[in-house]
Amino acid sequence: MSERDYRGVYIELNSASIPGSKMLVSDAGVNGLQPRPRVDEPFDTVDMGGQGYAFDGEWGDAGLSEGEYVDVFGMGDAEYTRMLEALIAQAKGVS
Numbered sequence: 001m002s003e004r005d006y007r008g009v010y011i012e013l014n015s016a017s018i019p020g021s022k023m024l025v026s027d028a029g030v031n032g033l034q035p036r037p038r039v040d041e042p043f044d045t046v047d048m049g050g051q052g053y054a055f056d057g058e059w060g061d062a063g064l065s066e067g068e069y070v071d072v073f074g075m076g077d078a079e080y081t082r083m084l085e086a087l088i089a090q091a092k093g094v095s
Helices: 006-013 065-091
Strands: 023-026 042-049 051-055
Touching: 006 051, 042 065, 051 065
Parallel strands: none
Antiparallel strands: 023 042, 042 051
């Protein structure tokens, strides 16, 4: 892949060989995952374990209880944090 082949990189990242093992995060506000968006802001989304979740504060629309919504958000946020920490460590040359 060429250095600026963003589409190709996206396709590669989105085609994990084991679908349940991939995670795709859309940090829409580029401010970390938020459980609910502020007024007039986009909401964050996470696809993990083959299931998509929108953190728009509307857990009932997603067929979740409030507690399930909070739990899913916590799992997504923890994994996103772990992934970002790994990327930062790699960028700094720390293993």
